[in-house]
Amino acid sequence: MAENIVINQEESLSELEGSNKVDLLGMDRQAMEAYFLSIGEKPFRAGQVMKWIHQFGVSDFDEMTNLSKALREKLLKLAQVRTPKIVAEQLSEDGTIKWLLEVDNHNSVEVVYIPEKNRGTLCISSQVGCALECTFCSTGQQGFNRNLENWEIIAQMWVANKALGCKPKEERRISNVVFMGMGEPLLNVTHVFPVARILMDDFAYGLSKRRVTISTSGVVPAIDKIKDELDVSLAISLHAPNNPLRDILVPINKKYPLEELMPSLYRYVEGGHSKKHVTVEYVMLDQVNDRVAHAEQLVKLLGDLPCKVNLIPFNPFPDTDYKRSSNNAIHRFRAVLEDGGLSVTVRKTRGDDIDAACGQLAGKVSDRTKRTLHRVEFSGKSLN
Ligand code: SF4
The missing domain is CATH 1.10.150.530 (DNA polymerase; domain 1)
Incomplete structure (x- = not known):
């Protein structure tokens, strides 16, 4: 329990x-x-x-x-050395831990630790809420308050290390950090970039660049900024293989459509640092983006981009119309991608009993955008 x-x-x-x-x-x-x-x-x-x-x-x-x-x-x-207050801690039966941290009097953000056999991953937040309204994401339905500052972001690592009893020179319990919690990190580069540097600094946490991943929904100018300024791993929340469907699932696509996003990913892997590939995140939504035709389009879209595709079974949250794809649909989708020459993994869902799984983080957001008053409606219709 x-x-x-x-x-x-x-x-x-x-x-x-x-x-x-x-x-x-x-x-x-x-x-x-x-x-x-x-x-x-x-x-x-x-x-x-x-x-x-x-x-x-x-x-x-x-x-x-x-x-x-x-x-x-x-x-x-x-x-x-200011540190945030831990409001609550939840332990999942699979070992995942979620902390709720108060970052000011009216807001709190969530940070999640996911232990696995050979590594421990910390999923950290970069904003209070999120302004981007991805329709399959709980955070996106919470509205947006503000960017987190440097200390509020690195404090998530500091607090987790303390809570886990990590000691210097011992094997690290947190071996990987992913900016996949609440918020779009590339809309907060002023604070996220210094934090990434602290994570990789030998005087601090000393993580290698392969173990620090920034995940973006596709803020093209900031992807170029990473290429030029920061040597970390990049994950792209793609979730759809064509513009009409992506416009609905990841609305920032209307601003930076696939014709702009894809070249920026090639620029990133060919950039000045030692980037090898991009991780492509694709949430599996029943009858929405999980058909064979979508998989075929995805193979075409990714072309020869050095990448690996991570299929994420959808994690439901209250008031969503979306449903998780069936195991058959996920296996069928994976087979088409692999036949097309892509490297594919299916993410194991972790911490869903404490709402700590991917897309479920909500925290407590004092919504300055008033979005929660006019929530986005979506019929769940599939576009090909
Ligand atoms: S998926 Fe990421 S960018 Fe989209 S609404 Fe959720 S937190 Fe924001």
Whole structure:
């Protein structure tokens, strides 16, 4: 049975709100070095402090014992390591854990840990809600409030590490991080890019670029920005093989249709870093996008793009008209893709008993878009 635990962590965020102190949790190395220079200290202090914060989970400067007393006192006056309040923790019977974190007085976001045999994946959120209204996604129906800041995003990793009891030099329980929680990360690159750098920094979590994945619904200019500025893995939430169907499932397609999206993916794999392939995410919706004709179109669309396709059985949420494709339909779809030369996996659904599966994250969103008052209606009709 899934288990709900409500946690009362009264300290942390509430005590520090309204403070004028500089937040150190969300600074990447470059920003941290610049900060130490700005307060008259040597830049190497940045690496020391990052280690304390991210590897040892320390937020109290007094515990950073390799810093001089004078520096600790200076930091106490000028800076802080602000961490969010954990509102609740849910444990799934399959070992998945979902935390609800309060990011300000009216909003909260969800972060999910998925343990597997050889790895542990943390799925993190980048926005409070989402403005993009993908019709198969619970977050998309919640409306949108704001972008998360650096510290609020990396805090999800920090909190999960603490909660899981991770220790430096021990085998990592969180080996992979995916930006697949609430929000569209590429509409928040100002805060997401520094966080990705912290995740990959040896003074922090030291994850390899293969183990940090940014998932986008197709914000074409920002895909080019990744190509130029950030060496991470990329997943594209495709979900449809043609524009009319994608316009309905992933409405940002009206702004960046497949004719623009596909070339941007080729530019990414051929870009300056060592990108090898793109992961193509495709949710399987009964009678909507799961027919043989759709699979044939997908083979054509992907052409010779270096990619692997991840088929995701749809995870239902309240008030949706969509249904999960049958196992037969998924197997038939997979066979057509494989016959077309594509590498395909079918994602195992995890944490659906605690609404932590893909597309089910909702958090608590104070909807500034008022979308929840005029919810998108969709008949469930298939377009070929
Ligand atoms: S699938 Fe992603 S981009 Fe689309 S509404 Fe959900 S969170 Fe937003």
